[in-house]
Amino acid sequence: MSDDLANFSMLDLFRLEVDNQAGILNQGLLALEQHEPTGQQLEALMRAAHSIKGAARMVDIEAAVKLAHAMEDCFVAAQQGALHLETRQIDILLEGVDSLVAISKGESDQEQLDQLIDQIHNIEHFKHQEGVGPGTDPASDEHCSDTDVVLDALERRHSMTEPDPAAMQVPQPRSEADEETAAKHAVRVSAESLNRLVALSGEVRVESRWLQPFADALQQVKHQQSELISLLDKLNDNLYGTSGDEYSRTLASEIQSKANRCRHLLADRLAELDEYDRRMHGLGNRLHSEVIASRMRPFADVTRGFPRMVRDVARQLGKSVELKIEGLTTQVDRDVLERIEAPLNHLLRNALDHGIETPEQRRQAGKPEQATLRLAAVHSSGMLSIRVEDDGRGVDSDELRGRIVSKGMVNETMAAELSEAELLEFLFLPGFSTRNEVTEISGRGVGLDVVHSTVQQMRGMVRATSEPGQGTVFHLQLPLTLSVLRALLVEIGGEPYAIPLARIDRTLKLDVSQVQSLEGRQYFTLGSQHVGLVFSAQILGYPSHPDPGKYLPVVVLGERLHRSGLVVERFIGERNLVVHPLDPRLGKIQDISAAALLDNGDPCLIVDVDDMLRSIDILAAGGRLDRIHDTVSQPVPEGKRILVVDDSITVREVERNMLAARGYQVDVAVDGMDGWNAVRMDSYDLVISDIDMPRMNGFEFVKLIKQDERLSSTPVMIVSYKDREEDRQRGLEAGADYYLTKGSFHDETLIEAVVDLIGTAGSIPC
Secondary structure (H helix, E strand, C coil), X not given: CCHHHHCCCHHHHHHHHHHHHHHHHHHHHHHHHHCCCCHHHHHHHHHHHHHHHHHHHHCCCHHHHHHHHHHHXXXXXXXXXXXXXXXXXXXXXXXXXXXXHHHHCCCXXXXXXXXXXXXXXXXXXXXXXXXXXXXXXXXXXXXHHHHHHHHHXXXXXXXXXXXXXXXXXXXXXXXXXXXXXXXXXXXXXXXXXXXXXXXXXXXXXXXXXXXXXXXXXXXXXXXXXXXXXXXXXXXXXXXXXXXXXXXXXXXXXXXXXXXXXXXXXXXXXXXHXXXXXXXXXXXXHXXXXXXXXXXXXXXXXXXXXXXXXXXXXXXXXXXXXXXXXXXXXXXXXXXXXXXXXXXXXXXXXXXXXXXXXXXXXXXHCCXXXXXXXXXXXXXXXXXXXXXXXXXXXXXXXXXXXXXXXHCCCCCHHHHHHCCHHHHHHHHHCCCCCCCCXXXXXXXXXXXXXXXXXXXXXXXXXXXXXXXXXXXXXXXXXEECCCCEEEEEEEEECCEEEEEEHHHEEEEEEXXXXXXXXXXXXXXXXXXXXXXXXXXXXXXXXXXXXXXXXXXXXXXXXXXXXXXXXXXXXXXXXXXXXXXXXXXXXXXXXXCEEEEEECCCCCEEEEECHHHHHHHHHHHHHXXXXXXXXXXXXXXXXXXXXXXXXXXXXHHHHHHHHHHHHCCCEEEEECXXXXXXXXXXXXXXXXXXXXXXXXXXXXXXXXXXXXXXXXXXXXXXXXXXCCCCHHHHHHHHHHCCCEEEEHHHHHCCHHHHHHHHHHCCXXXXXX
16 A cells, blocks of 8 residues: 555545445446346446445444445345346436445435335335336345345355455455555555656756757867867978978977877767767656656546436436447546546537437437437547537527527628538537526536637637537547647747647748738738738737738637737747746736746747737727838827726627717727736726626726726726625725616616716717
């Protein structure tokens, strides 16, 4: 047993044992429901229940002993052919597994436990009552006695009456040599320790390359030494060809001899240094690879609960579904596994609730009554590729278009022109759902935006494809590890910056003649889409950017519905970078997510693509983007400037239009964090903010403004649906200068409040 396990209490070990064996029980019971049981399957189930019983006896948890013993009784009876487990009985046994887990966590109810144990003792009678299986007789006392005899024999065979600690981890007895070998091959290490090892191994890689510049310098010395020896050779030849004295010729010969010895010595040492450099570089790379590999876990670790969840939800919905999981041994970083469990759970539930039809509907459509839900994970092009695929009804394009139009996201003309891929992108927008009612099965009113946002936070992407009547596929592309980033290095403001490859749509050298202008915004055409251009130096706050010349190095960021062309100074190349989180005391740095060290030891900042796209939107909305070949500065728009911060596009546009109609210059932000970046980046006469927003709510946003020395005098108005007095009071305590409810949009209350705070716009358009 490792030192980490030695620090665990007996109850902690019991919980670990129950968790491990519960996975075996769940998997085995679900397999029994799909296929005819084999002796090996029933043996594994019996052993799992037997191990829990022995562990429970050690920690003196009698309820777990009784429940596990009752379940073991059933599995032994099934082994003896006296019991054939059907769906209703498997329901009860699965409930028993859940109860064992609850007992291990101290969350059980004794009365319910007694009822469950009684049901399991009489499980054959339950089968008879349910009418499952023809010609089955209820369990008799005689049968129970036979089962008890078998159990007693098993007790003696496994010697589990007084179990030892090793038996808690492995149900079969093992020799001391086996235990010692297992201890050497398994050890518990904290996530924090692994993170430190990754960081240190990355530094070792960098340090191992520092010998190379030194070796290069010595090569230059060697070259100069060769030139010096060549001159000495000429001098020596000249002395021997003239009437020089004997002393001069002897001295020249000795100098030449020593110079040659120095040359050979330097050459030998350089060869050794080169060899040492290669060994150190290889060792650093191997160390880093091994540390990264130690963080890897099989994809199976995240899927253990999915078969049970799919079974239970499908039964609740009256559907017949088979879950097929592929790629269980695919290796994935433990941090990635932890973060993708919730999105995958959501996608599976979404498929069960929205995509898969009832058996009757499938029969009418000419499909098998049992649907197939497939979850597959593979390594592809250095990324983790996960597919969630169902053979259900698919997405109705016409219905989706109607939903988009009814929500006011686009007009009917634009909706009719949207491609299939563009339509499906709307599924990932915040608050978007194809259902009118909120259910507990899939979205619970949240929508697929939670999947999209989680995947983006991991520097990945998610796509959906669908074929009506045939099914839907959700495709996730994620990094294999969050510790190492594959990135494109670019130069901005004379400094290297890293942009995650997963967030880059494409790179290109754009001919300046292809740049066009529309409504004050410069763009170029990529396929059939106009992609706006923006200088990276302006986004990151550099004072100027060089003359672009004939060709522009452009990095296209974003997705099909939201892309921007980022003009950089030059492409440096692709790199694998070890990610170093920034010191939390720095807070959120605008447009930057983390840092890394390059091979030469220079620091490099990693771009936060989502944050940068929001910064581009803010500049574009205010008409403040720099233009290529601008020689005359653009006039500053007249009118006082207002920033509107709201996560609802409808509310943002209503407020923007109302204020713009009165002559105010209006910028928008999509949430509190976006608004905080905007106010730090520019100057505003007034900020109008909602309360309930992702990433940073309105109260937090207002507090940050009022606590900032430069921004504290900026008036802030809160506009919210919340009209309770406690909400109003909380907003004013946060520092808001005005609190207004959104119900006031139908009259002049908003405009009057703005005029009260900052006066009229200064110039009102005709």
